[in-house]
Amino acid sequence: MATTIKDIARKAGVSISTVSLVLNHKGYVADETREKILSIIKEMDYKPLHSARKLATQKTGNMGYILWEGHFSEVEMFYSQVFLGMEYAARKNDYYILLTTVNDHFDPRQDLPRFLKYNDVDGVALAGRVPLDLIHYLDKHAIPFVLVDYEVPGKNYNTIKIDNYNGAFRAVEFLIEQGRRHISFVGGTFIHPSIKERYRGYKDALEKHGLLNNSYLEAYSYCENVETSRAIGEKGIKKLLKSRPEIDGVFCCNDTTALGVLSGIQSMGKTIPEDVAVIGFDDIPPAEFSSPKLSTVSVPKLDIGKEAYKLLYEQIYNPNIMPQTRIISVDLVIRESSQTKNKP
Amino acid sequence: MATTIKDIARKAGVSISTVSLVLNHKGYVADETREKILSIIKEMDYKPLHSARKLATQKTGNMGYILWEGHFSEVEMFYSQVFLGMEYAARKNDYYILLTTVNDHFDPRQDLPRFLKYNDVDGVALAGRVPLDLIHYLDKHAIPFVLVDYEVPGKNYNTIKIDNYNGAFRAVEFLIEQGRRHISFVGGTFIHPSIKERYRGYKDALEKHGLLNNSYLEAYSYCENVETSRAIGEKGIKKLLKSRPEIDGVFCCNDTTALGVLSGIQSMGKTIPEDVAVIGFDDIPPAEFSSPKLSTVSVPKLDIGKEAYKLLYEQIYNPNIMPQTRIISVDLVIRESSQTKNKP
DNA sequence: TATTTTAATCGAAACGTTTTAATTTATTTT
DNA sequence: AAAATAAATTAAAACGTTTCGATTAAAATA
Structure with missing residues (x-):
């Protein structure tokens, strides 16, 4: 042999x-x-031979990567990229990343990913919004874990966060600098903390520049309490434009929504960016191929995965270390959908 | 413990x-x-304890899932779904599926996925187009593998195929039955056998109904020798419509392209399906959320994954069995983008 | 009844590593 | 030169299973 x-x-x-x-x-x-x-x-x-080594060291050499089924198989490619980043980083220490999904109806007694059931991972990364019961299970069983792009209010867990607030703030400020004065927000459910933060950045940027009056948010934002999607974006902006035709800028909670917003604006006969400027968030691949090409706040997905891996690794080998939060910074990337309104 | x-x-x-x-x-x-x-x-x-069991049985309990980096992280979610199907099926036998990507410049000495390098899998599934050198490596080292949605001309490997020909044929025939008479094809590179087959189905359906004359294909198809994308679809149909405004139906090599075609048609001021009917292929999730909703040939991605798993499993435990090809059948699903042209 | 067959159980070896503690060898200190 | 320390190596135990072959007990056959 x-x-x-x-x-x-x-x-x-x-x-x-x-x-x-x-x-x-x-x-x-x-x-x-x-x-x-x-x-x-x-x-x-x-x-x-890894199995022999693992038997001797009492380590599995695996990490789990869990995400909500919808995020993996439906519209979002964001977390797939994060996975890739982890997978790349894991090569250094010969860790394998086991990917699996959970769905909404999660019962720890039944739906536990089998790598947890059989103790086949040394730790897990949780990507995006996952069932609270799952987090509690890990916490209770002292299984090292890190939250990626998610947080639990009032709890101090290991977390990789995106700098949502500053990214949003910067994007909106950019629109203002370009001469836009009626900037609306289109988004989905606030269950996800990232979206809430982005909304806060939007609001504060308006406020800083004295654009925020009493009824502003009410009139200019559209948020539906469902997962974000193109459809939401399209529907949202149409509704907003009907009641507020003066809208000349849109900040979207993410690119998926923004792509829908693009179509929505165009279907109402307006042009982008001349009539309305649009900025998204995430920088998913299709953002580069839309027409016009979407300006967005670029999130370094691979880096997020890499950081998640590193943090998790540290937790596994120093179980008594304090939980940490690491914030990944973002970049505003200007493409076509947000050109200057009025060249001086 | x-x-x-x-x-x-x-x-x-x-x-x-x-x-x-x-x-x-x-x-x-x-x-x-x-x-x-x-x-x-x-x-x-x-x-x-799995590592102990694995040591004793001399099996790894893992299978590899390899796909081209672009397919995973860029526009395609097709193969992610196939992966999920495998992962679901694998639960039955407690197999883990290790997902990794390879890129275009593949050198077996350098770029071998580490689960192959360290013999950490009992077999691997190759999704879509992957480097030939990788296939040769597996073949040479007698590592069980199955090709998913790909084939190597002249070689008889274990394969899960999609019934591309009949799916395409049926879709085009449907357009004809609905009264369409100038049906074009929009696609990407023919490197991928699936696309070639779909094109063949398109052609044969036209021929069967006497629509194919000498210059037809030349005038009515647009294929660019790059990976498929929305951009290709949009660009392609615009070009076609300019020279052939009589086009009243489009069969697209896949949904990604079709989504671009949808935008392209609309941007030229035509309506779907009244002026032009569109049918795609694959049934990726966004097809349900486009406007109008995209009719398409639905491919059961989870089933493909499941079959891939089963075939691979059989190969692992009966190494001397002959290579097999299994064909997965597809369904035409009619949504909004292909309604009848002329109601009787 | 004596013999063979079948069913049920077990002891021990094997799988390929890591790791602890012991041992040997070399080097430094007194 | 003896004693103490440091460096280099190793034997053996441990990790938790599976499996082969042996053993015993029960059932079937002669």
């Missing part, structure tokens, strides 16, 4: 312990023997 | 061998003892 650590030891004329030591960069071993062993390993193309 | 097989054996007053036998449904064990052991297992919530 495949070559084992024994074969290496025999050929190198040492014990398997020594080979193991060089493999794991531990203990003392003479430079000379190390070199010899290393070269034999390469020569025989030896690869430690 | 966690309860082990020893704990179960001790409590049941039997040897660990016996416990193992009932766990694996092997050998003879008296009904009475089986019941007893089973109930103790449940009572103590015993879960066999």
Whole structure:
């Protein structure tokens, strides 16, 4: 069969312990023997058998990545990218990321992902909004976990956050700088904290520039209490434009919505960006291919995945460390949908 | 620590061998003892440690799922759904599916997914178009694999195919039955066999109904030699409509393209389906939310994943079985984009 | 009844690592 | 030169299963 650590030891004329030591960069071993062993390993193309290693170390070498079914299979590609980022980062330590989904009706006794049921992961990353019961389960069973782009009010868990507030603030401020004066907000449910934060950034930017009066938000924002989608965006902006034709800028809670907003505006005979400027959030791939190309707040999805991995890894190997929150900063990227209104 | 097989054996007053036998449904064990052991297992919530089991059985309990980076992270959600289907099916046998991507510049010596490098999978599924060198590597190393929605000309590998030809044929025939007479095709690169087959179905349907003359295909099809995208669809149909304003139906190589076609037609001031009927292929989620809602050939993505899993599983446990091809049939689903042209 | 077959159970080896503690060898300190 | 310390190596135990072959008990056959 495949070559084992024994074969290496025999050929190198040492014990398997020594080979193991060089493999794991531990203990003392003479430079000379190390070199010899290393070269034999390469020569025989030896690869430690992971299941044996795992049995001995009592680690699984796996991390879980859980997300809501809808986010994976439906409209969002955001979290797939985050997954990829984790997967890339995990290569360094030979971790595998096991991806699975949970759905809305989650009962820990029944619907627990099997890598949790069978203790096949050392920790898990939770992407986006996931059932609270799942979080509680992990907490209770002391399984290391990190929340990605989500948070639980009043609880202090390990979290990777996007700088939603500043991203939104900056985007809206940009619209104002470009001469827009009637800027509306289109979004979905506020269950997701990210969206709430983006709304707050929107509001504060308006306020800073003295655009916010009593009835402003009521008149200029459209939020429906469902998951975001193109359809919501299209429907929302149409309704807004009908009652407020003076709208000349839209900040959307995310790109998916923004793409719908684009269609909505166009279907009402207005042009983008001349009549209405639009900025989204996330920078998902289709944003580059829309017409006009969508300006947006770009979120570094791969980096998020990478940070999630790193944080989770630290938690696994230092279980007593305090929970941390890391904030990933974002960039405003200007494409076509938000050009200057009035060139000076 | 966690309860082990020893704990179960001790409590049941039997040897660990016996416990193992009932766990694996092997050998003879008296009904009475089986019941007893089973109930103790449940009572103590015993879960066999996978790494130990894997070490003993010399199986990894993992399958790989490899797809081209672009397909995962960019516009396509098709293969994500297939993955989900595999993941669902894998639950039955406690297999884990390890997802990873490869990119265009693939060198087996460098870019081999690490689950292959470290022999951490019992077999792999290849989704869509993947580098030929990868396939050759698997073939050479006798690693069980199945191709999903792809094939290599002249080679007889395990394959899950979509019934592209008949799906396309049926879609186009439907357009004809509805009174359409100038039906064009919009697509991307023919590198992918599926697209080639869909084109063939398109052509044959036209021919069957006597619509195909010498210059037809040239005049009415638009194919660009790049990956399919919305942009291609939009660009393609605009160009076609300019030279052939009589076009009253479009069959698209897939939904992504079709969504672009929808925008393209609308941006030229025509209405769907009154002026032009559109049918796509794949039935990706956004097809349900476009306006008008996209008629399409629905491909059961979860089923594909499930079949891929089953075929791969069979290959792993019967390595000497002949390579098989399984064809997944498709359904024409009529939504709004293809209504009857002339009601009688 | 003695023998063979079948059913039920078990002891022990095997799977390929890591790790602890012991041992040997080399180096430094007194 | 002896004693103490540090460096290098190793034997053996441990990780938790499966499985092979042996053993015993019960049932079927002669």
